[in-house]
Amino acid sequence: MVPTKLFDSERRVIEAAERLAATLGSDPNHTVAAAAMDTAGRIHRAVNVYHFTGGPCAELVVLGAAAAAGAGPLVTIAAAGDGGRGLIPPCGRCRQALLDLHPDVLVAVPTDEGPALRPVRKLLPDTYFFPDADARRIVRFNKRYYEDVASGRKTSTVRHDDPIAPGPALFLFEDDEAHRTLHGTVTGVERHRLDRLTAAQARLDDPASLDEFKQGLRGHYPGLPSDAEVDVVTFTVTAPGTVR
Template identity: 65%
Template structure:
């Protein structure tokens, strides 16, 4: 579903014509699956890129945190990567957004943090965080039956977050709170650390985790994330 931003950006780019002031189109998707689009404003004083205009359009529509962004050039140039300034702004304002980039293997969705490793974080951005789930976990999370998740190579922060269920418009986002993030090496995981209470085994859990993260090394560190949905979190405003 998030790849819809690529189609939206490319469609808008094809409509731009020969206006040299507007040569790039961008599209962003919010946690409710809405697509927001805009174009750049070229000017010698440093007009804003299409991605930045799109952030403003989305904010005007009350979109909240964004989960995906894509940009495309006019004249059939297709998908293009964001410039450094756009990457920094997206990282600070929407730190959990996925960004479409062109590769030799075709378009790929990459976490914005992967496009700006070891970068500076603006401390006053106050960005609203997004915690992603596979859609099959919606009922368990919404009911409060599922209150932990194991993640690898993701930047998870303690605090309020929107729980977003990928690739399913029928699963609306939930509000909740990340309570704790505990890091362990894989070989140090135990049933207790994995919160296994239904007879599951560490080996079975790791087999499923490796399917989800095929690039995860055998000696990786993983994060055990404890959370609450808003309905079960009395401290959530």
């Protein structure tokens, strides 16, 4: 049972992996299923290839299947085991490959409270980064901001513990049924302490709204301390459309 705290699109990925896993069991060479969603909302599916020489895990096979379909960057990935084992977390090799090739993917993992989504970087802290991976980057937004971002009315966002690097990126609007995306460029990232953040630094037109803005950040990031460091990210939009 997938908790309601997940987006519908994230539930679909987990359910796709579990449904495929439920069909396995008669062949010991294929024991794990994986599913991954791309930015267009397509779900790609694959199974592992068990072999004593080190056959690939289902997560790696689904990366290849998605690439063969021209998927571009992946948004969410999940794996499930046969025999009713349910959702399973990726192994270390898969975590490293995901981090290098799809650094902004969210990975489904089992918890005591049910399935949860984790940024892949959280599953592999203090890791080595493959410098030649040349991965396409994703910046996520709430879907209610699409028109403001697309029109240029919104050109900045404030994030906590969500590393975003300057350069080209695909702007993804989470759980948008139309799977609308925008091509853009992150033009700058400035780090400030929340309790010292000014309206000008936060790119607010009305200085009087700063307290309300900070309260909204604390609502988005529960438990955010007043001395937390936040990133003010500025960006521009270059063109609409999904990456292929």
